[in-house]
Amino acid sequence: MWTSSEIRKQFLEYFQQKGHTIVESSSLVPIDDPTLLFTNAGMNQFKDVFLGIDKRNYVRATTSQKCVRAGGKHNDLDTVGRTPRHHTFFEMLGNFSFGDYFKREAITYAWEFLTEVVKLSPERLWITIYKDDDEAAEIWPQVTNVPPEKIIRLGEADNFWSMGDTGPCGPCSEIMYDRGVEYACSEDCAIGVCDCNRWLEIWNLVFMQYNRDEEGNLTPLPRPSIDTGMGLERLTSVLQGKDSNFDTDLFIPIIKQIEKLTGKVYDPGDAGFPFRVIADHSRACTFLIADGVLPSNDGRGYVLRRILRRAVRFGKVLGIEEPFLYKNVDVVSDIMSEAYPDLLKKSDFVRDVIRMEEERFFxxxxxxxxxxxxxxxxxxxxxxxxxxxxxxxxxxxxYGFPLDLMEDVASENGFEVDTEGFEKMMEQQRDRARNANKGENAFAQDRILAELLAELPATIFSGYNQLEDQSQVIALLVDNEKVNEVWAKEIILVTAATPFYAQSGGQIADIGIIKGQNGTLNVTQVHKIAEWILHYGKLDGKMAVGEQVTLTVDKQRRLDTARNHTATHLLHRALRQVLGEHAQQKGSLVEPERLRFDFSHLAAVTEEELCEIENLVNEAIWSMHDVSKVVKSLDEARDMGAVALFGEKYGDQVRVVSVDDISMELCGGTHVNNTGEIGLFKLLSEGSVGSGLRRIEAVTGRYALDYFNAVEKELKSIAAVLR
Known part of the structure; x- marks a missing residue:
């Protein structure tokens, strides 16, 4: 019998043999996509590639992607445990083509994998296609020998996929598995007529071949692409001959653990509902926390808190009156660690977070x-x-009493809850929707700019080695339009090469000037979109496309920022030395004047620990360690032991910044060449910014000296008064 690990491995290896690059699952926290609460599909990490905003050094990819559907538009939370198929956390197996192969190959690969690799009976497989997709209707019988009567045409709601209201879209073909007439809901049971347990959707093949504009018009894409998705849990249930995903090797060990905790025996029928909820939610909580989500009262943290507390409530249904969910973490890690080895490294921290949240909830x-x-x-x-x-x-x-729990208690006592009134009051307190819109607007703006620059060569960044460079203006943008020349306006300027560092990785952008023959641009912001570095500022005079310009970065600001960035790496290592390896970076801000560092830790850092951390950083500075920067493949960097940071997106080639044997991180930021250049490091504050999340602020170099001078001045002033 197939194990879930073997299925995952066989899928990835099959597509690797077909010329696909195996790409690691992205985090459950979407990177650079403010429109998503959680990663909910395999294509999420390739969204910019499909939109033309990003490029990869491969045109075929395959993944086993971690996904969560428990908030926002895609929300399966309330159906989890009631059906045999719905989950909050699941894995999506997928293969992708970025303008390379199209329908014929995608259909061939899917059919070959199912019928020849995992040996599903072709007699059990049915196909649904979009009603107007005559091309797919012609290809399916040609490459699979599926009889025409088993190819069902359905409408847009079932077999047409869109990324959003506008943008790439296209018809899809779904491969359905017929579990047998004994599972039919009636004599009239048929695909497209009912949604019963007989027909199981195995694989969805999306053919992205159109672009939809704001009026709803469809125009063919110049390079059609492929996006497919197949749920690992569903395929495992079929290959293991189980009626429910919860009866597979992905869930049974967790259910056995719940039996041990409760002293009760699992019933695969309705009575087993609490077991299934707890088993599912144990996986979701473990993976979400491992990917950096912590319980809170808004956003992703609120969804995690809701999932976790829902599991605890169903534990109470089974008679558990004390924290227990944290005891499932090791079981989840054992099941999944072959595919996700980081789970084992983070399991202690995950357990602590869940246990503390359970204690609070009780x-x-x-x-x-x-x-x-x-x-x-x-x-x-x-x-x-x-x-x-x-x-x-x-x-x-x-009281932190969740709405869904309030609804349950009310229902048990014959009442309902005014949820509309609750939501109105929630809206007054939070600005989540407003912030989300800002994020969507920013995302849309990036897409507009990427489309304007699509035909231009990538910008060469020369700023690691020099602060001044000469280059040619290759684009001028004013109000989202390309112009050939411009006078005295707020503009965006793109050059073939630039020494200006674009804001990224927590480090703010360089500022400076770009001087042409007849004008000067005061650069106040620098952004990178896909392959291009964009300089924003107010132009004094005139500039034109094709003109040679001199680009000069503000030297003092760059040096101060570099001091703080290297100090951030030293701080990260010191925190892990003093507090433990769980003290992982969760966010940072590197400015010329100061640095801010967010990290995971479940308790306040003591004065003694802060003193030790500060001393470790200063010892590293005064030891004058060399700081090296080398470019390696991502695999080579990981083999070297380089630390990859949460929330960062890495390409195949990465920059490794090392401070002798003290610190080694993947980082694209600017750094000093020797730690001695930092001069001095001073911690200013440490405090909580959320459950399990701490923040340190610090200064270095001349700003640290300014701090001590200010303290000395204040002490002298106090001494004068006391005298």
Missing amino acids: VTLHEGMRKVEEILLRTRQQGAELISGEDAFMMYDT
């Missing part, structure tokens, strides 16, 4: 239930049947 339940009983009594005395949105929000805001 306190919340105890304190909150007394208040809920008061609300229920008051509502009953008023003769009402609806618990007000104000009361529900008060319970959420003051």
Whole structure:
């Protein structure tokens, strides 16, 4: 019998043999995509490639992608455990073509893998296609011998895929597995007629061949692409002959662990619903926390908190009255560590986060239930049947009592909750939607600029070795339009090469001037979009495309920023030495004046620990270690032991920044050549910015000296008063 690990491995190896590059699963936290709460499909990490904003050094890729659907538009949370197929966390097997092969090859590969590699019976397979996709209708019987009566045409809702309201889209073909007439819901059971347990969607092949404009018009893409997705859990259930995903080797060890914790025996029927919820949610919590999500009251953290607390509530249904979910982490890690070895390294931290959240929730339940009983009594005395949105929000805001739990308790007592009123009050407190719109607007703006620059060569970055360069202007942009020349305006300027560092990796952009024959651009911001570095600023005078210009970076600002960036690497290593390897970077801001560093840690850092951390950084500075920067393949860098940072997107070639044997990280930022150039490091503050998330602020070099001078001045002033 196939194991889930063998299926995953065979899939990736099959497509590797077909010329595909195996690409590692991206994080569950989408990188550079503010439109998504979580990674929810295999194509997410290639979205910029499909849109033409990004390019890779391969045109065929294959992945086994971690996905979560538990918030926003794609939300399977409420159906988890009730059906045999829905999950919050799942893996999507996929193969992708970026303008290389198209329908015939995609169909051939899918059919060959299913019927020849994993040996599914062709008799069990049916095909659905988009009603107007005559090309697919012609190809399927040619390459698979599927009879025409088993190729079903369906409408846009079922067999046409879009990335959004506008942009790349196209018809899709779905491969359906017929589980047998014994699973039919009726005599009329058929694909497209019912959605019963007989027909199981195995694989979706999306043929991206059109671009949809704002009016809904479809125009052919110059380079059609392929995006396919097949759920590992579903395929595993078929190959292991199981009626439910929860009966496969991906879930059974977790269910066995729950049996051990509860002393109860799992029932695959309705009575096993709590077991299935806990098993599913154990996977989601483990992977989300391992990918850097921590419980909180908004955004991704709120979704994680909701999943975790939902599992705890179903534990109570099974009679568990103390923290238990954290005990499932090791089981999940054992099942998945072959594909995701980092899980084992992070399991201690994941366990601690879950246990602490469980402990908080049990306190919340105890304190909150007394208040809920008061609300229920008051509502009953008023003769009402609806618990007000104000009361529900008060319970959420003051006691951390989740809305879905409030709804459950209300329902058990014959009441409903005014969810609309609750949402109105939530909207007053949060600006999540507004921030999301800003992110979507920024994403759309990047796409517009990428389309304008599409025919231009990539910008060469020369700023690692020099702060001044001469180059040719290859594009001038004003109000999202290309112009050949421009006078005294706010503009975007693109050159063939530039020494200006674009804002990325937590490091702010360079500033400086770009001087032409008849004008000077004051550069106030620099961004990188796909392959191009864009200089933003106010032009004094005139500039034209084709003109030779001199680009000069502000030297002092660059040096101050480089000091802080190298100090950030030293701080990261010191934190891990003092606090433990779980103290991973979760965010940073590197400016000329200061640095800010966010890291994972479940308790306040003590004064003694802060002192030790500061001393370690200063010792590294005063030891005058050389700082080397080399370019390696991603695999070589990992083999060297280089630290890859959470939330960063890496290409096949990466820059490794090393401080002798103290620190080694993947980093594209600017750094000093020797730690002695940093001069001095001073911690200014340490505090909490969220559950399990701490923040340090610090200064280096002349700004550290300014700090000590200010302290000395203040002490002298105090001494004068006391005298």
